[in-house]
Amino acid sequence: MSILVVFVLVAVLGVLIGTAFALVRTRSRHDATLLEPLTDMRGVPTEVKEDVARHVAQLEGEAEEEAAEVDVELAAAVDEAMAPPAEAPVRPKFRDRLGKARSTLSGYLISIGARGRIDAETWDELEEALIRADVGMEPTIELLDALRARVKAEGLTESSELLDALKDELKSRLAGYDRTLHLADVAPSVWLFVGVNGVGKTTTIGKLGKRETAEGRSVVMAAGDTFRAAAAEQLGMWAERCGADFVRGAEGGDPSSVIFDAVERAAARGSDLVLADTAGRLHTKVNLMEELRKVRRVAEKGAGSVSEVLLVLDATTGQNGLVQAKQFTEAVELTGVVLTKLDGSAKGGIVVAIQSQLGIPVKLVGLGETADDLVVFDPDEFVDALFS
Numbered sequence: 382m383s384i385l386v387v388f389v390l391v392a393v394l395g396v397l398i399g400t401a402f403a404l405v406r407t408r409s410r411h412d413a414t415l416l417e418p419l420t421d422m423r424g425v426p427t428e429v430k431e432d433v434a435r436h437v438a439q440l441e442g443e444a445e446e447e448a449a450e451v452d453v454e455l456a457a458a459v460d461e462a463m464a465p466p467a468e469a470p471v472r473p474k475f476r477d478r479l480g481k482a483r484s485t486l487s488g489y490l491i492s493i494g495a496r497g498r499i500d501a502e503t504w505d506e507l508e509e510a511l512i513r514a515d516v517g518m519e520p521t522i523e524l525l526d527a528l529r530a531r532v533k534a535e536g537l538t539e540s541s542e543l544l545d546a547l548k549d550e551l552k553s554r555l556a557g558y559d560r561t562l563h564l565a566d567v568a569p570s571v572w573l574f575v576g577v578n579g580v581g582k583t584t585t586i587g588k589l590g591k592r593e594t595a596e597g598r599s600v601v602m603a604a605g606d607t608f609r610a611a612a613a614e615q616l617g618m619w620a621e622r623c624g625a626d627f628v629r630g631a632e633g634g635d636p637s638s639v640i641f642d643a644v645e646r647a648a649a650r651g652s653d654l655v656l657a658d659t660a661g662r663l664h665t666k667v668n669l670m671e672e673l674r675k676v677r678r679v680a681e682k683g684a685g686s687v688s689e690v691l692l693v694l695d696a697t698t699g700q701n702g703l704v705q706a707k708q709f710t711e712a713v714e715l716t717g718v719v720l721t722k723l724d725g726s727a728k729g730g731i732v733v734a735i736q737s738q739l740g741i742p743v744k745l746v747g748l749g750e751t752a753d754d755l756v757v758f759d760p761d762e763f764v765d766a767l768f769s
């Protein structure tokens with residue numbers, strides 16, 4: 382009799398453990414049905430129930446551990462996919478790149494700051510500093526007038542207060558411009574780059590190509606500088622690097638037709654943006670300006686719209702850049718300036734001259750030669766860097 386009872390109990394236990402096993406294997410992780418059979422073990426002795434419950438708990442624990450391991454592996458894989466690439470660009474800081482411009486000013490700033498009082502010599506030194514930094518004669522006079530009025534109105538007496546007022550004045554004069562690069566309502570948009578030879582047009586297009594493709598836009602680069610074959614090759618390399626489409630023409634060919642073809646290609650492929658390079662030199666200046674007018678017209682003959690005409694200026698040329706800017710504004714309506722080579726320029730004040738004399742915003746500045754060295758111009762950061 383007792384042997385029979387033991388036999389039945391062992392059989393019941395076996396069946397229950399088997400069922401629990403099968404349930405644990407097939408259930409979804411948070412499935413509560415697992416414990417249901419256990420609640421229906423009427424008439425089964427307590428020790429057996431406890432034994433079964435222990436087994437089930439152990440199996441459940443193992444299943445949870447396994448699921449947790451899978452979760453950890455999955456999270457690691459997602460992290461890896463979302464992580465920025467190892468060579469993630471670090472935005473260059475004005476302060477680190479404006480060494481030359483800062484050293485032009487620093488001697489004056491230290492001397493003015495050390496003077497303590499605001500006197501005639503303070504004003505002379507300030508004027509000299511601004512002229513040396515290539516702020517330009519007219520903007521310098523305007524700035525000094527505004528500062529004199531401010532010193533009087535606010536009762537400033539310390540030279541350090543005067544320097545703070547100057548920083549403030551510069552920041553507010555440089556602020557307030559729209560520095561975004563606009564896209565046309567209907568693609569493809571065309572951004573045209575103009576400027577004399579060697580200022581950094583092709584390099585700027587390359588840098589922007591990287592930025593725009595990284596933001597998910599499809600880009601066509603147009604080698605509108607047909608003056609030398611090397612110019613097209615240089616642009617072609619940038620295009621390849623950032624995965625942009627590339628259109629070039631024959632050496633000495635018509636730049637307008639290259640840009641027209643690029644717009645056609647962009648329209649056919651549904652691309653967002655055409656970055657159009659132009660030549661910086663021709664036999665005469667009159668020809669160059671005529672050609673730019675034609676390029677501008679032809680770029681809009683097809684499906685594209687020119688939404689930016691950017692004048693590229695080399696910051697190391699200082700006031701000379703201003704003369705160029707005036708000539709280019711006569712040929713084409715400029716939407717902004719790209720000021721390159723600010724990293725190598727002792728004449729940071731040219732930014733003030735350009736904006737105050739031409740009323741055209743400096744939208745981008747070049748702070749070096751690599752693809753990530755083009756940044757949106759930030760007046761506050763710029764002024765703080767100059768005075769640090």
Ligand SMILES: Nc1nc2c(ncn2[C@@H]2O[C@H](COP(=O)(O)OP(=O)(O)O)[C@@H](O)[C@H]2O)c(=O)[nH]1
Binds near residue numbers: 576580661721748
């Ligand atoms: N240091 C520095 N060099 C630059 C910058 N932009 C362009 N360059 C260099 O200026 C030179 C002329 O540039 P390029 O794009 O060929 O001028 P382009 O003739 O106007 O097309 C090249 O050696 C560039 O690497 C910049 O922001 N900083």
Ligand SMILES: [Mg+2]
Binds near residue numbers: 658
């Ligand atoms: Mg070029």
